[in-house]
Amino acid sequence: MKFELRAFGNGVFRVRACADGVFTDTLLSRYGLIHEPEAAEISDAAVTDRGLRLTADGDTLTLSGGRRTLTFTLQDGNACRGYTLDQPLEKSERFYGLGDETRDCIQKRGHTADMWIRNVVSYGPIPFLVSSEGWAVFVNTTYRHRFDIGDSDPDRLRVTVSDGHLDLYLFACGSMKSCIAAYTKLTGRPQVLPKFAYGFLYVLNMETDIRSMLWDCRTFRKEGIPCDTVGLEPSWMAQNYDYSVDKKWNPEKFPLPYWKPANISDSSTFFYPLREMSFRFSLWLCMDYDLLLKEERDVGNKVTLRTDLADFTDAEIIDEHLDDDVYMDRITKHGEDWFEHLKKFVDNGAAAFKLDGSNQVSAHPDRLWAGKYLDAEVHNLYPVLYARQMAEGFEDYTGRRSMIYTAAMYAGTPGYAATWAGDTGGGPKSMTSLLNFSMTGHSNSTCDMMVTSVEGIHCGFLMPWAQYNDWAYWRYPWFLRPSLEEAIRFYSNLRSSLFPTLYAAAYAAWETGLPMARPLSLIYEDTDRYDDAMTLYFLGDSLLVGAFEMRFPLPDGLWIDFWTGEEYKGGGVLDYTPPEGRGGALLVKAGAILGRMDPQPAIMERIPETIYLDWYPREGTSGEFTLYEDDGETLAYRSGTTARTRVTGSTKDGVCMLTVSPRDPGGVADEYLSKKLTLRIHTQDKLTVSDASAGSPLSAVYSDGLITVELPFGFGGGSVRAE
Structure with a gap:
């Protein structure tokens, strides 16, 4: 050997x-x-x-x-x-x-x-x-x-x-x-997706047309349910399940002015009111193209799948039907990269693409890829190439981050695409899928939210990214019973408000490989105590999410109920009962600092004026949080164009100290930066708050379990003392 x-x-x-x-x-x-x-x-x-x-x-x-x-x-x-x-x-x-x-x-x-x-x-x-x-x-x-x-x-x-x-x-x-x-x-580290991708994506019913789509978008805004992206399923195409590179908009459901270019997006189209309401849209795709032709060209191997034309020199009958080669693959256009035909839809405004399992999850036993590779070698690889060609095609064409989400993946996919748990809904098994991905460093993962129960809504909105798939169903929020509609409204607003924390976790995955959703077996890797905890995980550094199974092992330390403020001592097994209207557990690690903002109809509608620092100080604890700010959509973050503000806090002998380091702007333009910082201390103690740097008291608003203080030093840096 x-x-x-x-x-x-x-x-x-x-x-x-x-x-x-x-x-x-x-x-x-x-x-x-x-x-x-x-x-x-x-x-x-x-x-x-x-x-x-x-x-x-x-x-x-x-x-x-x-x-x-x-x-x-x-x-x-x-x-x-x-x-x-x-x-x-x-x-x-x-x-x-x-x-x-x-x-x-x-x-x-x-x-x-x-x-x-x-x-x-x-x-x-x-x-x-x-x-x-x-x-x-x-x-x-x-x-x-x-x-x-x-x-x-x-x-x-x-x-x-x-x-x-x-x-x-x-x-x-x-x-x-x-x-x-x-x-x-x-x-390949998990990419930081465009900001809107960490909001809420709603996939519309197959029967959707222009009017119903726009009305649904308007209804989201009217009902106070933050939503960033609407997705269109296969019926957006003129030919249902069109695998070709000749696809067009369905002229009956999504007509466009026929006298204008196919890549139009001006005010005469339905793309305009979508933008006016701060909505992005996503397009569903199916796939059977020979992607290996491009890959071979890219590595310098010229693929020739065409023989010499027929020679009719001695022919008595010239039959032009026999003038060319015959290809088993009737979909691939040789010499045309897959993404090329999608550019006109990107010009229309498509900001995301959903890569359905069809046909990337199916084996192709008799296929010869690029004229040389058998499917035995290509099948597992194909979804990776699909994700990469989509992501790089979009990014090269627009200069913006891609939001490509796929049902299938293999080694290398996280550097190009997000995933969802396929056609398996949003129950406990989908959570296990999420955690198994996390144990390989894949971060941008979710499921089809199960909206027929508050437990499914809780789970779906507290994943790294959130998707609600109505496909062939009519489970729109306003068609559900009032308690479920209200749960969707509550959780979508909660997710919007948690965006700074979610974005920080996305950056951590990009910089360190530590995924946004973190299994307890990964965080506490020296014990087998959490190996059966398949519906429990950290979302970022300090939020412990529990769904479906409400009896679970609680790690050592003190934990604060996000919903009620009740405190739990860790180290044992917790039998948890969610309050009315909440679908599961959301616990905060004592000492934690969370980044929050006011909920917005869409994450990228505007840059929030104020960032809230939600601090949970308890005796003997410490915590830290880094706020990441950027333009939210370009690739500049990959070369370090990111503003960072580090916040640390600790509590000892009854004195709570919080320090905000001066913001490092990192080359980010002012228009993308928040202006104010407000501290919210979650405690039942009526603490006196002062500016530790200036030695002067700070004006505070006291309510049940919360002290709110606007930090006068803002992003310039300073310290706060509370006792």
């Missing part, structure tokens, strides 16, 4: 092996979906990194010097046309990750994962497995494969790949969080 070992630093290694020593790139590598740093060391026998040592001997790989020594053994095959890799497990070792390949568990020991995209069953398998012992493995393959994690043998991990040579990355980073950070840096 011949090996190629590489060390990249920070505990990251790559291993390739093949009996003949001829290494070929996987399609993930070939198409640049893995962002590999320059290797510090390359060898066929041993590489080292900061006390870690990876060696290859015969059929055995050994990684030593970390929290434990890892020994991987090739069990059969020559590692050129598939392989099985075996690794002994520690008794107390637990495993997480692998994405949305099961919704029965988040702790994967004792489970076998079939890594193959399938509708409903497995929308998003991710070949990244992380151990509670502080190491992880990413299998660099797009072929179907299996992870047997102590299932057939309780003491062994077996990875079986159906084809291709051995190619994997090992992470010995010391903790699960560090491994996820390294993996997401390698395969």
